[in-house]
Amino acid sequence: GGCSGSFVSSEGLLVTNHHCAFDAVAAVSTAEENHLERGFYARKMSDEIPAKGLSLRITVGFEDCSERILADLPGTDRPVERQKAIKERMTSLEKTAAAKDSNSTFEVSEMFPGKSYVLFQYTVLRDLRIVYAPSRAIGEFGGESDNWVWPRHTGDYTFLRAYTGPKGEARTYHTENIPFKPIAYLPIAQKPLAENDFVMIMGYPGRTFRHYPASYLRYQAEKLLPITQKNFDWLIQRLEKQGELSTGESLLWSSRIKSLANTSKNYRGKLQGLRRVPILAQFESVDKACRQAGQANALIAMNALDSLYQAMHQRAELHLNFQHLAGQSKAMQCMIREADLKDRLIAWKNNPSKDSLLEAETKALNVWKEKNRGSWRGSLERDVLQYFVSQNPELLPQDFQLGKWNAWLDQMEQSNDFPKESKWTKALGNYWHNLSLRIKQEQSDWTARLSANLPAYLDLRLQVLNQSFVPDANSTLRLTYGKVQGFFPEDGVYHRPFTTLNGMFEKASTGHPDYRIDSTLYRAIRQGFPAVTPTPEQPNQEQRFGDLAINMVDAARDQTQTVKKPRTKSEDIPVAFLYNLDTTGGNSGSPVMNADGELVGVNFDRAFGATINDFAWNADYSRSIGVDIRFVLWNLKNVIGDQRLLSELFPLGLPEHLQR
Structure with missing residues (x-):
């Protein structure tokens, strides 16, 4: 919960962040089948497993209901009675709407406290299943060392699938459920991203506090x-x-x-x-x-x-x-x-x-x-x-x-x-x-x-600033747009807006435990790198997908062995990118789209300086981070040897620029 996502196929396939599905993957993990550490991939649809604790809420409509909420309220000198009346009216509107449409969920959201209210209509799906979650060494590469940090090399993505009853009705997990049929889904971009390209995000940002007095900020x-x-x-x-x-x-x-x-x-x-x-x-x-x-x-x-x-x-x-x-x-x-x-x-x-x-x-x-x-x-x-x-x-x-x-x-x-x-x-x-x-x-x-x-x-703030402003984030659907852009985090230092697999290997060579490389990814990029000798902690190194991988600490310590540079040009494989969009908590998993509405990445974090977005957007420091869709597809093709999902995402075949 608390994340965003987007449909990417006509069969209810959706992509979000690895950290958004983290709890669900942990819930189905055991010491013997540790999907959290080794990852999970369903080779066929019947292998997809329930994502426990996750549900999906889709916005299907909304209407302003401020007049109905605010008419004839008790005065501001009686704040408790006034707030009680507002809450009662919000609940009443939700119940009235639900009585007319039992297939939807309704919720009144406060856009400006005591001033503006909107009634939202949602479809709620409660049967979500895990399709592909990368190993923790990919989905959480960098760990807490890199959290809220750029440059970043984290494959923070996971694929889920939404299911409904045979007639399209929303219901909980059942073996007879079928994939959800979305009204629309996002196509995958076929044109590579470049610096200064236009990008936009739609998602459900959680909370911001931009229109409050200074005493609240203090x-x-x-x-x-x-x-x-x-x-x-x-x-x-x-x-x-x-x-x-x-x-x-x-x-x-x-x-x-x-x-x-x-x-x-x-x-x-x-x-x-x-x-x-x-x-x-x-x-x-x-x-x-x-x-x-x-x-x-x-x-x-x-x-x-x-x-x-x-x-x-x-x-x-x-x-x-x-x-x-x-x-x-x-x-x-x-x-x-x-x-x-x-x-x-x-x-x-x-x-x-x-x-x-x-x-x-x-x-x-x-x-x-x-x-x-x-x-x-x-x-x-x-x-x-x-x-x-x-x-x-x-x-x-x-x-x-x-x-x-x-x-x-x-x-x-x-x-x-x-x-x-x-x-x-x-x-x-x-x-x-x-x-x-x-x-x-x-x-x-x-x-x-x-x-x-x-x-x-x-009202006074509007008058003084002489400009309108959007409501603070409140977990309702929002759009933000900008461009792919680097930044200067400190004097004399410029951060370019793209990272590549080469940087992943550079970090791994430090020997820090947060920077271990997934062995299947390592072998894929080395094009036949020999399997590592099995150990008690990694008993099945020959497994095509899911082992914990080569720990670069051991390689760095071994004086007779060095970390060989991959034969494939790892600098050609993009991993993550930066953009100056206005995001906050809740935007995790939001689709990053180009000007044509095609998926170019999945938003998952902000740079450290952008944590102030909750109070104000800043042109110098507000940078958000997304995993590049090209890295996601590269993993599908080369790390797990997938054809099923690639065929679902690209029924006409993989674009040439992604065939590396």
């Missing part, structure tokens, strides 16, 4: 970004330690580590960008002009927004540490759920259906425990709880006895199941549950105040 820079980065870095280190215990543990935590690492490095880039580019000063300048030009009602709104962000600033450490702890600790999640169930039981005291309600909720709690029991690790729980409480003592009641707390942590370290309920754990669970409710209420109040006051600020 909250991000001083609280949200640094606290989150620090906590996530600690969690990554601890989970990596857990993953070192076995292959099974590594698979269990790999997706979580990848997600945390991606966010951490993104936030580090944002902080660097905010220091390098005067974005905060620009926001402050706009706010100053707004205050000078504003009428009384607009100034009241600006003061209310400043007060709101001051409150967020003051409560940030508690809110963020609680959220990060609750996101990781199974013990906390379980104890909050148990406390919540007891609260519900009290509320149901006079409800004639209380017994059946209790039975259903108890069953749901037990199902949750069973689902999460497999990932319970007592020593990990102990370390996580201890770390976050050390970051913010408010996570424990003021009168809590630290001796009992530490003894409980020591006991948990040896446990292999959720904490047993006791008077002491009930008290702690109640505290955490009430704290959770307080935090949710505060955040709900903040959202209401934002929705009530932001419209007046936006």
Whole structure:
């Protein structure tokens, strides 16, 4: 979830990023069949395997519904009531639309908070299957060393296929399902890309914050970004330690580590960008002009927004540490759920259906425990709880006895199941549950105040800047366009907009573990490079596809062996490219198209300096990164020896310039 993709055939074949399908591939991987590490390719359609946890949402229509949402609302001096009315109307519109068309899903999206709303119509497909995911050495080449970095040599692509029922109806996995028939699909470009070529992207960018007051940006820079980065870095280190215990543990935590690492490095880039580019000063300048030009009602709104962000600033450490702890600790999640169930039981005291309600909720709690029991690790729980409480003592009641707390942590370290309920754990669970409710209420109040006051600020901002602007990203379909373009990341350094396989070998020769080469790719480019001697870690080196490959560390260490330059001109094989398009999180997997609407690549990342895109696009630093479709096709032809997908993508035959 949270990614984009595009159809590339009439048979429901779609391409997205390797990292977008990462969790789904990990879910079907085992120590014996490690598709995550070795890759997966279905030789025939019946071999395609379910992409667990993934669904596909296709935009089929939309209409502005702002008037219906905003008519006769409570005044801005009653923000909570106003926001409640907005939410109720949004839900009502969605239900009314769904009642008229049960085959579609409807969602009202807030384009400008408290100001503009659009009703979107979607087709949702829930049977997605993995067709081809490259080995991790291709799909994640460079690892965290290269994440958010250029130059890049990552084959970050995966092919999936969408399926429906025999009559085209959306339904979950079934052996009788057939490939989805899209209304249209993207043809593959047959003309090579060049620097300064026009390119465009359509996708579903997640969130940006470009039309907010300077006080919000200050909250991000001083609280949200640094606290989150620090906590996530600690969690990554601890989970990596857990993953070192076995292959099974590594698979269990790999997706979580990848997600945390991606966010951490993104936030580090944002902080660097905010220091390098005067974005905060620009926001402050706009706010100053707004205050000078504003009428009384607009100034009241600006003061209310400043007060709101001051409150967020003051409560940030508690809110963020609680959220990060609750996101990781199974013990906390379980104890909050148990406390919540007891609260519900009290509320149901006079409800004639209380017994059946209790039975259903108890069953749901037990199902949750069973689902999460497999990932319970007592020593990990102990370390996580201890770390976050050390970051913010408010996570424990003021009168809590630290001796009992530490003894409980020591006991948990040896446990292999959720904490047993006791008077002491009930008290702690109640505290955490009430704290959770307080935090949710505060955040709900903040959202209401934002929705009530932001419209007046936006109107004033429009007046002062004397220009229109598009709504912030909110996971709805957007278009961005620009050109293939390099950039100067620092004084005297220019980054060209294309990389090739030659650079992959250059990185591999450093011996860094993030730069291992897939052995099948290596043999393909060397045109008959002899198979490597099998090892316990790589028992089947002769396998045409899927081994972990030649580790260039060993080659570099061996004084009698050097990494031979491939016979094929690796500098002729493009891997990735840069462009100055305006992207953010959620654009991962977006199709990069040329002026003719043909697929030239798949968007997967931004350069480190472009992480500031969430706050402002910058002509000097805003560069996005895509995998070149020519590299994808080269892998299909030469690494896995594919004909099935190539025939599906090119029914008339492979273009000459791709036949290398």
